[in-house]
Each structure stands twice: as C-alpha cells, then as structure tokens.
Amino acid sequence: MLALVFLSLSLGTPAPEPTEPAVDTRAARRTRFAEAAVFDIVGGGSRPRTWAGRVYGGYPWLGARGQVGVGPSGLAVGVDFEAARLRRFRPALLLSLRWVDRPRVRLSGDVLLGWLVQTGELHKRGPNVELQVRLALPTGRAAPYVMLGTSHTLLTDRTTVITAAGDTRDLTFRHEWMPRATIGVAIAITRQIGIELGIDLAWYDAPGRTPSIPGIHLGLAFGGGPR
Amino acid sequence: MRSVLLLICLAIGCGEAEPGVVVRGARMPVIDMHLHPGDWDHIPPETKEFLSSRFPFPIDLRPDKAAASVLSAEGILGEMDRAGVTVGVLFAIYAPRTVGITSNEDVIADLARDPKRLYGLASLRVDRWNEDREQELANLREALAAPGIIGIKLAHAHQQFRMDTPDYFGIYALAAELGKPIYLHTGTSPFPGTQQAPAYTDPRYLEAAIVAYPGATFILGHLGYDFKTKQPGALEGCIDLATRYPNVYLEPSALGSKGSDPSGDNLRLAMARLREAGLVDRIIYGSDGPQSPGFVEEYLERTVAAMEAADYSVDEARAVLAGNFARVFAVPVPEL
DSSP: OHHHHHHHHHHHSOOOOOOHHHHHHHHHHHHTTTTOHHHHHHHOOOOBTOEEEEEEEEESEEEEEEEEEOSSTTOEEEEEEEEETTTEEEEEEEEEEEEEEETTEEEEEEEEEEEEEEOSTTOEEEEEEEEEEEEEOOBTTEEEEEEEEEEEEEEEEEEEEEETTEEEEEEEEEEEEEEEEEEEEEEESSSSEEEEEEEEEEOTTBTTSOOOOOEEEEEEEEEESOO | OHHHHHHHHHHHTOSOOOSSEEETTEEEOOEEEEEOOOOGGGSOHHHHHHHHHHSOTTGGGSHHHHHHHHHSHHHHHHHHHHHTOOEEEEEOEEETTTTEEEOHHHHHHHHTTOTTTEEEEEOOOOTTHHHHHHHHHHHHHHHHTSTTEEEEEEOHHHHTOOTTOGGGHHHHHHHHHHTOOEEEEOSOOOSTTOOOSHHHHOGGGGHHHHHHOTTSOEEEEGGGOBTTTTBOTTHHHHHHHHHHOTTEEEEOOSTTSTTTOTTSHHHHHHHHHHHHTTOGGGBOOOOOBOSSTTHHHHHHHHHHHHHHHTTOOHHHHHIIIIIHHHHHHTOOOOOO
C-alpha cells in the first residue's frame, strides 16, 4: 500500500531526475540492514547457512526462539518457547517459509507444533499447533512489523466416576482457540544484533471468554552466518 | 513536573471518588451491606477453578494475587473509596464444600482496620449440626458480642441445609433474642457444590421461620434470583413475603451485575416491581463485591440507573442506599 501511495505521488509530481550515484547511495542506505538478524526474527524465515535467535520478556509473555536457514525461499527450522506469568508454557518446533522476500518487504508463514502445559487452578495440557503470518517492512535500521496468529490446543478431560457398581472412566476432548496479534518495531543495531518492541494482543479461549488484557514485550535478537 | 504528574494522575484516575453517589442531582451516602473479605487458601479447589475462569487472561493464571488485592480489608476499603461507598458490611461465611470459609475471627480482625467504616455479619458452621449445634450457637453468640458485628449471615444453598428444617430454627431464635438481623442468600448460585433445589434457594421455604420468629429480621439476599438461568427466579415470592410480613427485608445484590444481567433489564424490573409493591422502605442496598477491581463501583452505578429508570425519588433512593440499613441495624446514617 505504501509503495502504491509513493508511486502515485511520484507520478503526480514530476521531480527532477536524481543523479545515479545519489540513487545508489540512498537505496544502499535503505537496504544496508535488510539481512539483519532481528528482521529474520520479526519477519520470519532465514537464508541458508544463517541463523537467528531471540529472547524476550514482558507482560504476560516471555520466551525465546532460535531458527536456522535450511533451504530456498528463506525456509527455516527452529525451536520456540513461550511462557505466560510462569504458569502457561508452550515449547514448540518451528517451520518458517518466506512468501515475499524483498529487501523492504518480508512476508512469511510459520507453523509451530508444540505442547501446552498450564499449571495452577486452571491446569491443562495438550498438543498445540499455531499458524502465524508475519509481515515486516525494513527501512534502514528499522522495521515495523505485524504478526497474526491462530493457536489451537487439544485438551483432554479424564473423568473417573467411582460408584458401588464399579468405576467408569470417561475421556472427552476440548478445543482451545487463541487468536493473537503482535504489532511492533524492530531496530537493527548491527546486522548481527538488534532489539524489538511489541504490543501483544490475544484472545485466550475465544470466543467464550472475554478478550485478554493486552501485553507488551521487549526482545533482544542476535544471529550469525553470511549476512 | 508537578503539572505533568497531575495530568497523568487525572488521566489514569488516581485518588478516590467523592464520597457518596449522585441520584437525580442529589449526593447521598451509601452503605454497601454485602461485601466478602476472604483468603484464597480457604476456598475449595473447584471454586478456585470457577473463580479463576471468571478473570480475564492473564490474570486468571495468578488468581491468588488478583484475589489478594481485592479481598483484604485494605483492598475492600480501596474498592469502597473508588465507588464512593461510605460504609461497608463484611460477611463471615462457613461453607467449606462450596464457597469456602471466612471465619468470624477474620472478619472481626478486618473490622479493626477501620471501625468507623466497616461492620460485620457473623456466621456459623452447620455441617456437623447433629453433633455440635450447641457449640456452634455458643460460638455465634460470642461473635455477635464483638464490636462491629451487627448481624448474622446464612446461605442455605452454599451451606447445604434446607430453609424449612426446624432443627436450625435455633439460629433465628438467637437472632430474635439478641436483636441481630439475619441476612440470607436466596436464589440459585453458580458455585460448584451448591444445593440448587427450591428448598435451599426459594425464599418461600423460609415462611415457617419468618412466622415463628416475628422478632427476628430476615433480609432476603439477591431477591431469589436464578443465577443459573439469569432470570428473576423467586422475585415475586420475595415480594409476597415482604408484603405479608413486616420482619422481611430485601437486598438486590449481584443479580444486576454485568455477568448475571448483561442488559440490566432484570435489575430494572426488580427495582420497579419493589417500588410498585410499596416496598421501598424494605430495600437495603448491597453489591456482593468486591469480586474484581471496579465491581463495587459498577454495581452501584447500575443500581442507581435502575432506580432512576423506575422513578425513585431522591428520598426513596436515600432510604435504599443508606437509610433503611441504618434503621434496621440501629446504626447512624453516615455523613458525607
């Protein structure tokens, strides 16, 4: 959308032709950090032989992610761990693929296969799958980004009824759905190190429960390999 | 810098509300006769789970912390300040299989935090009644002698004893003897383990006790509301009893909350019906808070809105919100 607006403005207002070296300099400045590790984290995917990681903390979520590029189209595999208030934990395996891979636009899809464990009064556990779409728009050192996700957990209830006639055991399943979104900005300090700040919106156990209280997090990203 | 802090403070609502509430342009004091202090550790696991599920994520992950912030005496006073409530009444409760235990001793200790603004209702265990009724009644008598304890709290549905069983009438006899009003939970309840059958929830089953003890004052809590179906339930039964017996009073707490009456129609209906029946002088305001931060304030606002919708005059609202309570419990009307 921004590109279209820029294009229409450019068409409507004839500008003096820039000299070739100035264009090159400006373009180079804008894309200098396009391969920064922090953009791999917020935008998804990694180039072959590169890797990236992130640790983040905030309210209510904290966690870590590590990914390594293994194939074409920014295909990356990795691990992801998140926890909420040290009561809800979800370790997962990660598969990420870039759908749009341009210096100033990253669009990717992630699949996370994990296991949810929640302790405390509302204890629950079960397999979890989460699909995420990530969009990042790197410009120079900064990249605003948005992540949309849909998380699904299969919960199992085991009920044992003890009577004089004997015990009966019942197994039932429930589906917990949590749509979520994160909007934030990533800053590349170097190509290897960066930070990101995001607002986390989630709707835990939707649509039955009230929408969750928004959260916020600050992350430190790092990476290596040819960038 | 000070101006900036003041602006931030105003923006996020620091400080306390002005005491009292405005009804039809007149500010008046408020007594909330239904507040629950408590200790998270004294609540049964099933009820903890139920209560946790009512908090939004991620507060539900640490409900003990959320509960501690509102269930302590300081937390309740903070919620009262936020709502403009001048005086509050804390309930003891002994329902170990449903909503848990808040002991008389704990309530008496809480009252000491602010004796000018807090009163208490004492209660007793009834789950071993065949064995220890005399001891329980003696304990209740002793609690009723404590400073600030002005009445008795019972909840047949939560304590799992029938309203019409004469074995328990000794409690009403004690109330009549000491001149201490009895608050009774009426209507169903969402808490796990509650006895939902009419003999435990329908106030019409109290009639024998009301007749037998005319010297005792019976306050029918929640107006017999059916919290399971979110319908008025035994409202007409409450009105009938209050119309026929002068020792019956009515308390409209909880039924008009956002969760139990999302549209507010049921609370408006109840307040309108009580006024139509000529029972304004029998209504005693209560919220059933604090439940969650802001509940006490919100319930007061919803009740005032329901009274205004039903054309309560300023004097009628003043009676509902403080005057009737002061008369029944023989305490002064608080000043603003």
